Amino acid sequence: MRRLVGIAAASAAVAAFVIPGLALGQGAAPKLSVSPSSGFPDRAYLLQLPERRALTTAGVAVTENGGPVSGLAVVPPGGAATGALLLIDASNSMKGAPLAGAMVAARAFLKERKPNMPVSVVVFGPDEAVLADFTTDGQELAGAVANAPATSEGTHIYDALIQATESIADQGLRRATIVLLSDGTDVGSEASLAEAQQALAAASTRVYSVGLRSPQYAPDSLQSVSRRSGGRYAEAAQPAELAAIFTEIGSDLASEYEVTYRSVLPPQVDAAVQVTVAGLPPAKASYTTPALAITSGGTFERSWIDKVIVSPYLAVFIVVAVIALLALALFAGVDARNRSLRHRMSQYVSVPTEEEGRMRRAEVTSMLAAGAQRRVEGHRWWQSFERDVELGGFKNSTVGIAGWTIVGAIVTSLVVAIAFQSLAGLLAGLAVPFVTRYIVKSRVKKKRKAFREQLPDNLDVLAGALRAGHSLVGAMNVMLEGADEPFKSEFRRVLQDEQLGVPLDEALMVMSRRMDNLDVEQVAIVTRLQREAGGNTAEVLDRVVDNIRGRMELQRLVQ
Structure with missing residues (x-):
């Protein structure tokens, strides 16, 4: 009597898992379920046939809402792209008959598999142990499940699932099924249920969960994993019932085809999918096409480069830049002709001409008279810039430096505007003239500092030459022979002015202002007294x- 009751209980436990498969063999339609790798518009369904048979694309018809689909393909079970992983609980609660029954069930599963389907066998407790890596070798798989493995304390179901998905990814399987067997709930996993489900979804892997009842058994975690991954759940009351469940799972995987196609339906439409196999009733499924991920941003939005090109500020900037460059070219041409004329005349005239003398006297006079320096109030900055460029000893003319400054400002404006994708970057070019002015001022300041340092030593030489009997002008010539730049070139200007008829003290006053040095004024007073x-x-x-030296030492002390 007890034996009959046990058989009845086993039949009831397996009925929910086995009867659908048996019903398929009684003329029922194939079963259709969504594949874990399905998306939109590329759809994928798993077609479960009631019997093993060869199936090709020509023998399958798929419609959505009665209309055709595109890109239909049928992938048979097995092959290098699909596989199965047996994940068996080997904790201490499975020791003895439960684990032995699990090994019998694993052998039953392997008998049903397709010969070309790679299978891996893994047992887990607190750690995972690979009894057989993914292989199609029947002898190797049979040897892996021949004997029950050793048990250990702990049931890390979630950790084992994540490790299984990593193994599937390493194998390169596009579609895989994990057959999970456990007699308890998760105990001690570092990962959570949500993390395990996320890993399964990322690997497009489903889980067939099989629960073995025990005093510590709780089906919630196994049911949740199988339901969320697109698999199935079965439960066995006794270890002897496991073999029938695993046989059915192996048979299902051996007769399961993947049907893929591209949907032509618009978004947010209820779709009725029908798959028809020749000689069998149609299999049906339904879903709702997703909405398009469109963000409201107007009918058209200009890119930043379009905004820069069509900006009125850029047009004004280009017009001003072109006018400035044309003016620069005109001034440079006039300046070049004037300089070339003076250069040609200097090749034949070794002494200053009367015209040059008159121009030089006018220059000195204009520098001495503050009112004559200001032709127009708005041009003082240009006169100051010309003077600083000449004092700095730049090889380029003032007009040339100004021209390169304009070019640099234009290039800087365009580069900054493009780099920061903003029209405000066009204003960056306004900083270039200030940079040029700073460079010129720094050169002038350096030259004046060197002149100030050289002045005392050269005046000593001048005094010594006077004691030797030289005239004041002759002593200055002696001083210049051993002088360094910039002192030498500046005092040579003084002697040139003196040759052109400018009084020596006035020429020294001009040099004092050029070098911004009050000490030279003392020398000018001495020459006037002399x-x-x-x-x-x-x-x-x-x-x-x-x-002079006392003042310089005091300045160094203060600094």
Whole structure:
């Protein structure tokens, strides 16, 4: 009597899993379920046939809402793209008959598999142990499940599922099925149920969960994993019932085809899918096409480069730049002709002409007279810039430097506007003239500092030459022979002015202003006294040198 009751209980436990498959063999329609790899518009369905038979694309017809689909393909079970992984609980609660029954069930599964379907066998407790990696070798798989493995404390179901998905990914399987067997709930996993489900979804892997009842058994986690992954759940009351369940799973996988196609339906439409196999009733499924992921941004939005090109500010900037470049070219041409004329005349005239003398006197006079320096109020910056360029010793002319500044401003504006994708970047070119001005000022400041450092030593040489009996102009020539730049070139200008008829003290005053040096004014006063009253100029220069050096030492101390 007890034996009959046990058989009845086993039949009831397996009925939910086995009867659908048996019903298929009684003229029922094939079963259609969504594949874990399905999406939209590329759809994928798993077609479960009631019997094993060869099936090709020509023997399958698919419609959506009665209309045709495109790109229909049928993938048979097995092959390098699909596989199965047996994941068996080997915790201490499975020791003895439960684990032995699990090995019998694994052998039953392997008998039903397609010969070309790779299978892996893994047992888990707190850690995973691979009894057989993915292989189609029947002997290797049979040896892996021949004996029950050792057990250990802990049931890390979620960790084992994540490790299984990693193995499937390493194998390169496009579609895989995990057959999970356990007699308890998860205990001790580092991962959570949500993390395990996320890993299964990422690997397009479904789970067939099989629960073996025990005092510590809780079906919630196994049911959730199988339901969320697109698999199925079965439950066995006794270890002897496992073989029938695993046989049915193996048979299902051996007769399961993947049907793929591309849907032509519009978004947000209820779709009725019908798959018809020759000689069998149609299999049906339904879904709703997703909405298009469209963000509202207007009918048209200009790119940043379009905004820069059509901007009125860019048009104004280009017009101003072209006018400035044309003016620069005109000024440069006039300046080049004037300089070439003076250069040709200098090859034949070794002494200043009367015209050059008159122009030089006018230049000195204009520098001495503050009112004559200001032709027009708005042009003072240009006169100051010309003077600084000449003092800095730049090889390019003032017009040339200004032209390159304009070009640099244009290039900087365009580069910054493009780099930051903003029209405000066009204003960056306004900083280029200030950079040019800073460079010129720095060169002038450096030259004036060098002149100030050289002045005392050269005045000592001048005083010594006066004591040797040279005239003041002759002593200056002696001083220049051993002088360094910039002192040498600046004092040579003084002597040139003196040759053109400019009084020596006035020429020195001009140099004082050029070099921004008040000490030179003392030398100018000494030369005026020497011209008007005579006296011991060398001794006076010695006092001037002492004052200059004392002031320089005091400045160094303060700094």
